[in-house]
Amino acid sequence: MSTPFDQEPKRRRLFSSLRSSFLTGLVVILPVGLTIWLVWKVFGWIDGFVLPLVPDRFNPEQYIGINLRGVGVIFLLMFTIVVGWIAKGLIGRSMIRFGEGVVNRTPVVRSIYSGIKQIAETVFAQSERSFEKACLIEYPRKGIWAVAFISTDTRGEVAEKAQTMGGLVSVFVPTTPNPTSGFLLFFPKEDVIELDMTIEDAAKLVISAGLVYPNGEKAKVAVEAQLKKAS
Numbered sequence: 001m002s003t004p005f006d007q008e009p010k011r012r013r014l015f016s017s018l019r020s021s022f023l024t025g026l027v028v029i030l031p032v033g034l035t036i037w038l039v040w041k042v043f044g045w046i047d048g049f050v051l052p053l054v055p056d057r058f059n060p061e062q063y064i065g066i067n068l069r070g071v072g073v074i075f076l077l078m079f080t081i082v083v084g085w086i087a088k089g090l091i092g093r094s095m096i097r098f099g100e101g102v103v104n105r106t107p108v109v110r111s112i113y114s115g116i117k118q119i120a121e122t123v124f125a126q127s128e129r130s131f132e133k134a135c136l137i138e139y140p141r142k143g144i145w146a147v148a149f150i151s152t153d154t155r156g157e158v159a160e161k162a163q164t165m166g167g168l169v170s171v172f173v174p175t176t177p178n179p180t181s182g183f184l185l186f187f188p189k190e191d192v193i194e195l196d197m198t199i200e201d202a203a204k205l206v207i208s209a210g211l212v213y214p215n216g217e218k219a220k221v222a223v224e225a226q227l228k229k230a231s
Contacts, residue, residue: 040069047072131172134202136193139173139185147202148173150194154186164188176209 050072056062060071086092103113131149139146153159154168162168166189174182195202204212 043070043073046076050076131199134195134197134199135171136195137171137173137185137187137191146173147195147206148185149199149202150192151184158186162186166190174203174206177207179203179206 047069051059051061054072054075058075061067087096100113104110131151133150135148135150136145137148138144139148149172151170151172154162154170159168168186169189169192171185171187171192172182173185174180197205
């Protein structure tokens with residue numbers, strides 16, 4: 001015959017099992033739910049900006065009476081493709097040069113346009129990757145290590161004025177949990193330790209604040225091995 005004292009451990013185990021299942025469910029649901037919500041919001045924002053510019057005769061809502069989320073995204077993609085196709089031709093290049101000439105003669109607009117253009121060319125360039133490899137550097141002082149990304153070999157006036165024997169490497173040190181912001185630093189090549197992990201794995205490590213090591217223990221072992229080698 002069971003007593004209330006015998007049932008108490010069972011209740012605790014049941015509560016612990018339910019709590020564990022609930023937390024596991026959150027881990028599964030939250031990334032999927034937030035991703036769907038973000039995509040839905042972005043599509044709605046693009047639709048709200050693009051659809052008012054589209055003539056009514058081309059808007060499907062005028063014929064079916066239903067607001068289809070994402071139609072504005074399709075129109076934006078088609079418009080971008082057409083503009084890119086025109087820009088590749090002789091007439092398009094001439095128009096772009098003429099437009100940039102007008103912009104470059106406008107004081108405030110010139111600075112804004114040139115900055116946005118450089119960012120766009122860097123982010124969307126198809127010929128080169130944004131970063132070459134993930135690396136370890138001692139930052140912000142000796143004995144403290146940070147995961148960073150190797151951009152390229154330092155060139156121009158920065159490399160000439162630094163006058164280092166082995167050359168400099170341009171390194172981007174991301175912040176946590178937002179890796180899109182960070183610091184551009186110039187390190188001597190001998191002070192930069194390249195990692196075997198991919199750039200994507202290093203980004204996951206930074207975003208998770210060290211809580212998630214991609215590929216199980218493989219990335220963690222790689223980091224520890226590099227630190228031992230450096231010491």
